[in-house]
Amino acid sequence: MKDSGKARSVTVSDVAREAKVSKATAARVLGGYGVFSEKVYEKVMAAAQALDYRPNELARSMTTGKSGIIGVVVGDIENPFFSYAVRGISDAARAAGLNVILANSGEQIEAEKSAVRVLMGKRVDGLIVTPAESRDIAHLRDIHRSGRPLALLDRALPDLQVDTVTVDDRKAAMRATRMLTAAGHRDIAYVTAVDSDRHEYRDLEQVYTSSVRERVEGFLSVCREAGIETPERLVRLGATSPEETRTIIQALLSKADRPTAILASDSLVALEIFRHIRYMGLHIPRDISLITFHNADWTSVTSPPITVIDQPVYALGKMVAELLIRRLKGEKRPPERVVLQTSIIERGSVGPPPPSGR
Amino acid sequence: MKDSGKARSVTVSDVAREAKVSKATAARVLGGYGVFSEKVYEKVMAAAQALDYRPNELARSMTTGKSGIIGVVVGDIENPFFSYAVRGISDAARAAGLNVILANSGEQIEAEKSAVRVLMGKRVDGLIVTPAESRDIAHLRDIHRSGRPLALLDRALPDLQVDTVTVDDRKAAMRATRMLTAAGHRDIAYVTAVDSDRHEYRDLEQVYTSSVRERVEGFLSVCREAGIETPERLVRLGATSPEETRTIIQALLSKADRPTAILASDSLVALEIFRHIRYMGLHIPRDISLITFHNADWTSVTSPPITVIDQPVYALGKMVAELLIRRLKGEKRPPERVVLQTSIIERGSVGPPPPSGR
DNA sequence: TTATATAATGAGACCGGTCTCATCACGATT
DNA sequence: AATCGTGATGAGACCGGTCTCATTATATAA
Numbered sequence: 001m002k003d004s005g006k007a008r009s010v011t012v013s014d015v016a017r018e019a020k021v022s023k024a025t026a027a028r029v030l031g032g033y034g035v036f037s038e039k040v041y042e043k044v045m046a047a048a049q050a051l052d053y054r055p056n057e058l059a060r061s062m063t064t065g066k067s068g069i070i071g072v073v074v075g076d077i078e079n080p081f082f083s084y085a086v087r088g089i090s091d092a093a094r095a096a097g098l099n100v101i102l103a104n105s106g107e108q109i110e111a112e113k114s115a116v117r118v119l120m121g122k123r124v125d126g127l128i129v130t131p132a133e134s135r136d137i138a139h140l141r142d143i144h145r146s147g148r149p150l151a152l153l154d155r156a157l158p159d160l161q162v163d164t165v166t167v168d169d170r171k172a173a174m175r176a177t178r179m180l181t182a183a184g185h186r187d188i189a190y191v192t193a194v195d196s197d198r199h200e201y202r203d204l205e206q207v208y209t210s211s212v213r214e215r216v217e218g219f220l221s222v223c224r225e226a227g228i229e230t231p232e233r234l235v236r237l238g239a240t241s242p243e244e245t246r247t248i249i250q251a252l253l254s255k256a257d258r259p260t261a262i263l264a265s266d267s268l269v270a271l272e273i274f275r276h277i278r279y280m281g282l283h284i285p286r287d288i289s290l291i292t293f294h295n296a297d298w299t300s301v302t303s304p305p306i307t308v309i310d311q312p313v314y315a316l317g318k319m320v321a322e323l324l325i326r327r328l329k330g331e332k333r334p335p336e337r338v339v340l341q342t343s344i345i346e347r348g349s350v351g352p353p354p355p356s357g358r
Numbered sequence: 359m360k361d362s363g364k365a366r367s368v369t370v371s372d373v374a375r376e377a378k379v380s381k382a383t384a385a386r387v388l389g390g391y392g393v394f395s396e397k398v399y400e401k402v403m404a405a406a407q408a409l410d411y412r413p414n415e416l417a418r419s420m421t422t423g424k425s426g427i428i429g430v431v432v433g434d435i436e437n438p439f440f441s442y443a444v445r446g447i448s449d450a451a452r453a454a455g456l457n458v459i460l461a462n463s464g465e466q467i468e469a470e471k472s473a474v475r476v477l478m479g480k481r482v483d484g485l486i487v488t489p490a491e492s493r494d495i496a497h498l499r500d501i502h503r504s505g506r507p508l509a510l511l512d513r514a515l516p517d518l519q520v521d522t523v524t525v526d527d528r529k530a531a532m533r534a535t536r537m538l539t540a541a542g543h544r545d546i547a548y549v550t551a552v553d554s555d556r557h558e559y560r561d562l563e564q565v566y567t568s569s570v571r572e573r574v575e576g577f578l579s580v581c582r583e584a585g586i587e588t589p590e591r592l593v594r595l596g597a598t599s600p601e602e603t604r605t606i607i608q609a610l611l612s613k614a615d616r617p618t619a620i621l622a623s624d625s626l627v628a629l630e631i632f633r634h635i636r637y638m639g640l641h642i643p644r645d646i647s648l649i650t651f652h653n654a655d656w657t658s659v660t661s662p663p664i665t666v667i668d669q670p671v672y673a674l675g676k677m678v679a680e681l682l683i684r685r686l687k688g689e690k691r692p693p694e695r696v697v698l699q700t701s702i703i704e705r706g707s708v709g710p711p712p713p714s715g716r
Numbered sequence: 717t718t719a720t721a722t723a724a725t726g727a728g729a730c731c732g733g734t735c736t737c738a739t740c741a742c743g744a745t746t
Numbered sequence: 747a748a749t750c751g752t753g754a755t756g757a758g759a760c761c762g763g764t765c766t767c768a769t770t771a772t773a774t775a776a
Contacts, residue, residue, distance in 0.1 A: 009504070011762055022726040027764070034765085037724060057479035058425065059762035062416050063731050069459070069480075077448070083441045090435070090462055099476060101427070101459040104448055118457060121415035122427075146367070274659055298656025301632055369732055380756040385734065392735085395754060417732035421761050 010053045019047035030055065061123065069099045070324060071119035071127045074153070075107045079268055081294050081313055082130070085153060088317025089128060096325045098125070107132045107195050107240060113139045120146070126328045128320055130154050132195065133208040151324040154316060156210045156337065163327065165320040165338045169211045172309045172342040173218030176263055176291045179307070179344065181226040184352045185261040185289065189234040189252055190219045191245070191273065192265035199248050201235035212265065215293075219263065234259050245272040253280060260353035261289035267296030274302065285351030295345060304348030312340050368411045377405035388413065419481065427457045428682060429477035429485045432511070433465045437626055439652050439671055440488070443511060446675025447486060454683045456483070465490045465553055465598060471497045478504065484686045486678055488512050490553065491566040509682040512674060514568045514695065521685065523678040523696045527569045530667045530700040531576030534621055534649045537665075537702065539584040542710045543619040543647065547592040547610055548577045549603070549631065550623035557606050559593035570623065573651075577621065592617050603630040611638060618711035619647035625654030632660065643709030653703060662706030670698050 016026035021040055028034040029044040030053065036044075047053075061067040070093055074082040086102065093100050101124065103115035109132050116139045119127060126149040131140065134157050143150045144162060152164040173190075180188050194212045207213045216235060223231030236252065239245040249272060252259060264270035270292035274284075282288055284304055291307045292299065299306040319338060327333075374384035379398055386392040387402040388411065394402075405411075419425040428451055432440040444460065451458050459482065461473035467490050474497045477485060484507040489498065492515050501508045502520060510522040531548075538546050552570045565571045574593060581589030594610065597603040607630060610617060622628035628650035632642075640646055642662055649665045650657065657664040677696060685691075 009762090012764095013762080023763095024727075024765085025725055027762095028725090031764070035724065040724080054475075055479060056420075056481060056762055057476075058416060058420050058481045059731095060764075062414075062420055062733090062762080063764040065731080067416065077435070077441050078445050080438065080441075083435050083438075087436050087462070090460070094462075099459060099461070099480070101457060102448070103457065104445070104452075117412075118415075121413060122457070123414060123416045271655055271659065278659070296656075297629055298654075298659060301629065301636070301656060302659050303661035367732090370734095371732080381733095382735085382756055382758085383754085385732095386755090389734070393753065393755095398754080414732055417761095418734075420732080420763090421734045423761080 010051045015047045015053050019043040066125050067123045069101050069124045071101050071124035073103045073105050073115045073129045075130050080296050084313040085317035088314040089321040092318045092321035109133050109136055126324045128153050135208050149324055149327040151320045153320045161335045163323040163336050167311050167340045167342050169214040170218035173215040174222045177219050177222040180261045186228050187259040188261045189259040190263045191236045191239050193239045194237050196237035199236050199238045201232050239269045242272050245269050249273050249276045264292040267294040284349050287354055290349045306349045307347045308345050310343050310345050368409045373405045373411050377401040424483050425481045427459050427482045429459050429482035431461045431463050431473045431487045433488050438654050442671040443675035446672040447679040450676045450679035463490055467491050467494050484682045486511050493566050507682055507685040509678050511678045519693045521681040521694050525669050525698045525700050527572040528576035531573035532580045535577050535580040538619045544586050545617040546619045547617040548621045549594045549597050551597045552595050554595035557594050557596045559590050597627045600630050603627050607631050607634045622650040625652040642707050645712055647708045664707045665705045666703050668701050668703050
């Protein structure tokens with residue numbers, strides 16, 4: 001217990017001195033670069049062992065310019081959608097010997113900017129972002145301009161030519177909506193979590209998130225195709241928290257022309273909707289039908305189980321990470337836009353609308 | 359488009375040159391330390407603005423020795439228990455101006471060691487770990503010895519005197535078990551996710567995770583107190599994945615003396631159990647009762663909703679982070695061991711055992 | 717044997733910040 | 747007028763690695 005106190009860390013120089021070689025030589029051995037003889041290798045390694053040398057990755061990063069870290073900015077880790085995706089990213093990163101540093105934007109553009117600034121300051125090798133908005137993307141342009149690879153997860157940015165992995169949101173929304181119109185529904189609500197000042201929907205100009213936009217477009221087009229008039233009257237934005245969602249769903253279900261079916265944009269929204277439907281004493285699918293995006297755990301164990309749009313979330317994360325990693329390994333190629341396919345898992349939450357007049 | 363290519367970043371020296379002051383002075387202004395005149399401040403800031411200077415946090419970290427990052431090693435982010443806790447940690451970290459770098463151990467001791475090594479190499483300011491084992495903790499001792507604060511989340515290590523935040527696992531297990539014995543159950547299974555070579559339980563020596571150990575102890579003591587013989591015959595370890603859990607639950611439910619109640623150690627385990635019970639056509643709580651640790655989203659929306667042990671997960675994360683942060687801000691005090699209280703949320707999954715003979 | 721290529725090593729600059737210390741100017745003190 | 751204290755600034759070392767380049771030793775070719 002004599003080496004109490006300081007604990008200043010052992011450096012290359014210390015090892016070099018111990019091994020009686022130059023700092024440069026010791027560095028070569030310890031850093032595993034350049035050439036050196038067998039004999040020197042042995043000596044240096046023995047010294048390193050004896051002194052319990054641990055490389056300072058920070059110093060290493062500073063000279064090389066690479067940190068071995070990829071930065072990830074997501075909307076909210078609490079949302080299982082993102083935690084699965086992050087898992088996919090982490091796995092891909094670990095496989096490539098990289099680490100992940102995670103930041104939450106809370107879907108707030110300012111928080112996103114700040115997170116990006118911090119991560120860039122830390123000289124992450126690349127960034128994966130789920131952009132909260134498509135309007136204000138100067139900070140993302142900067143990343144790209146500074147030469148670090150950027151990849152987009154789940155949401156595309158028309159104006160930004162970078163690797164992007166999304167799902168076929170429009171098609172998914174269309175299929176789900178068609179399933180509902182085919183069952184006879186004419187009053188279908190679409191509830192989504194995009195940040196918005198008001199819950200009512202006016203037009204697409206209001207929506208700054210590509211995935212949401214595509215879904216709304218898909219939803220509306222199928223509705224119109226089925227001859228439903230002003231389907232946008234039942235589109236609701238701003239379900240960003242349980243409280244907001246509750247407010248929305250409450251208003252929606254107490255309307256005179258209450259919708260007979262609801263399409264939810266994620267499992268968190270769907271859970272609140274499910275709760276409220278139950279709370280009102282309504283029965284799924286007899287009184288109201290429900291489909292949600294994201295095959296969350298719980299959707300299969302409710303009564304009835306929920307029909308969902310199954311997004312390959314893990315693959316989404318893994319693929320965007322792999323794209324990014326390949327690029328920062330030096331691969332030169334034009335930006336890729338990968339669109340993964342979704343599927344619908346039919347369970348028990350869709351039925352015909354209740355007899356008219358309710 | 360003339361500044362194509364390189365994009366070498368702007369440094370303090372560049373700003374200094376532009377502002378016609380010395381590097382030291384520019385550094386003082388940009389770093390916000392030392393003293394400088396109003397006039398110089400203006401000049402430097404203007405130059406920084408013009409050149410679009412962004413500090414290199416890496417270089418800054420190297421000299422100061424602080425990285426502004428706290429490392430977090432958890433078992434599995436996919437488990438909502440951990441993702442909530444991580445959210446608590448992130449929030450506390452951001453409030454203190456720190457970042458979080460996340461690593462998954464997958465509850466594997468070797469992965470945990472590797473993660474710790476990497477994070478230490480990156481010179482994180484402090485670490486929060488959910489130790490996978492209590493036997494092999496040399497790597498954790500090293501952290502502590504190297505002078506960086508370490509804090510433990512959810513699991514205590516008797517031999518390691520560091521800040522630790524856990525929940526009252528023993529008491530929680532006891533209360534849940536008592537609820538089951540009070541309802542008349544005599545054959546109660548406890549299914550937990552600790553890593554183990556075999557699923558059968560022999561003795562406590564087999565369990566290297568404090569939280570699991572406490573729960574098992576609590577469970578067994580209440581069983582014995584209720585006069586149940588060899589309650590350990592229904593303790594099952596190793597439910598570390600859906601597949602493993604399925605194997606365990608399948609074996610358990612097809613036994614001749616099938617348990618009439620099950621206590622699950624986390625929501626992932628409980629979900630598989632719930633599924634299997636339903637798959638076998640059994641009815642909760644008529645045929646079998648179920649209680650689980652962790653008030654996961656889905657537990658309130660099943661039919662029947664599940665009675666759960668509610669752990670203050672977010673607070674757990676937040677508190678352990680705050681403890682760590684206070685310490686790395688220089689606070690001197692003996693290691694603290696905080697034990698947060700749990701509560702039981704009674705819902706509909708507990709009933710009397712089915713008439714004997716089944 | 718001498719010239720030349722090649723492998724191994726050492727010296728020291730460098731990355732981009734922080735920080736110590738010396739210097740200088742200027743107003744206050746005696 | 748000489749001394750002192752103080753605020754502002756500059757020069758340069760330093761953190762712990764990497765990397766370039768020069769030097770030396772050894773092997774191969776002429």
